[in-house]
Amino acid sequence: MEIESIVANSALIKAREGGSRGRSYKWKEMLRFNHISQCMDQASSTEREYYSLCVKQPIGKNLFQLFCRSRPDLQNSVSLLDALDAFETKSDEERKDFGVSIIERFLMRKSMQCVHVVEKHEQSCVHSLQVDSCSDAFQSCRQDLHNYLSGEPFSQYQQSMFFERFLQWKMLERRPITKCTFRQYRVLGKGGFGEVWACQVRATGMMYACKKLDKTHVKKRRGEAMALNEKQILEALDSRFVVSLGYAYETKHSLCMVLTMMSGGDLRFHIHNIGQPGLDKNRVRFYAAEVCCGIMHLHRKSIVYRDMKPENILLDDNGHIRISDLGLAVRLSEGSLARGKVGTAGYMAPEVIGHKHYGQSVDWWGLGCLIYEMTAGKPPLRKKGEHPKAAEMERRIQNQPLEFGEKFGKSVKNLCSSLLNKDPSERLGCLASGGKDVQDHRFFRKVNFRMLEAGLVEPPFKPDPRLVYCSDLQDIDEFSTVKGVTLGETDCEFHCKFNTGSVSVNWQNEVIETGCFKELNVFGPEGSRPSDLDW
Ligand code: ADP
Ligand code: MG
Ligand code: MG
16 A cells, blocks of 8 residues: 555544544534524524424424423433433334333322323333333324423423524524534545545544546536435435535535545445455345345335445445435336436346336335345346446346345345346335335244334444554546636526535534533523523
């Protein structure tokens, strides 16, 4: 490895270890609250919707809970909310006992902590816990509790100092994002429109991957709609199995998407560049199961991904995967289908190659290709080391039956042939129960999908924190600039649409996860409002 790469890698490894040490020494200044009198615009432009303000936005939820704790009559309600959150993080074995303790504490009239607005659910909760402790036994209880809190308590909250503080945080969240918001480390990879760099938010120390799209490249290749599409799809998603968008901003030369940092490299690297080609069965099953959950999340939002391949599945530092690169994803409107030969040669489904209308079926084909390649150490319908032309691959995908080597056990072979069914109307995943059928396949019988969805399953492989899982610097070609393209007014209009700054929920999570929220969200001496103090 060349000295340049070694230096760049060690800077990155050091930054990743950072924690709060990664913050700028001026971080408190960067996150200084505006005086509340300066937050009035924010107050009038904030939509007063309970679910968004007090449930979905992490800082909003936190401040609403602090408000409830300050009111004696709401303390049991907020303790119950906490307990219901904790219930979701319990393993199957602990769930029943924990559920019973919630009922005894909060739903029984004789308990000191009884929350009277939901005590009517006692019997039904006991019953559903007994029938199946893995079901969401408290669903209607939780709903009624929120209904109650969204009434008078929510109105009172909006008159309180806690809501004023929320507005102050919102002001910080809405500040313009520029390249000065971040420190930049080494380049991680190269894409069609530019490079992806490791970066770190100066104020919080949080690490991200910044995907840059060169403005002149985008213009020359008419990539505007595609870039905006990728950004808009990403900001509408919220899944632990798909990369999240933290920020979208622009610099003089680039449009930037700041994404969840995935330090463990992509699956292509793990399948082909470490030891023998292919992965062991436990890893195949775990990655396939998480990708399956990611696909189902996209499909629930009517999004077809269209670019499933090992290169696009990335590992985080704990060894969980996320689907990345949503440049080819499309949102389908109710009842409509997509068309167009889109995807990567060798991984496209037969119905895509055949110029047919298609829907979510193509992603189940993609999952089949992925599982096949993880198991065999080579993609389906190709010999080892063989690189057939695109036309030949298309012929094989449409006409040639699959072959399975000795690496395939019975159940994985059955799963692959069901997913790689050339007829989408018979393909696993495309039948009446959709993705549920895939999860129910016997290859996954050892997987607890409820725990997997909650992030409670330990990955079978953890990337080494001392390694950088990407190509050496000199092996990533420099990105060339385009000559003869000038940017005009219509380009600026498009750039503005892209430049929306931080994505609420993800920004708030960042501030909480890095400990900045806890350190800064202090209130004055008892009873004093933040506006009484010098902020
Ligand atoms: P393109 O759409 O142009 O193909 P990608 O989104 O696939 O761009 O990114 C290009 C490369 O950058 C990837 O192959 C990967 O090596 C790296 N990369 C992309 N996103 C991340 C991320 N979130 N974390 C780490 N590396 C990433
Ligand atoms: Mg890509
Ligand atoms: Mg792409």
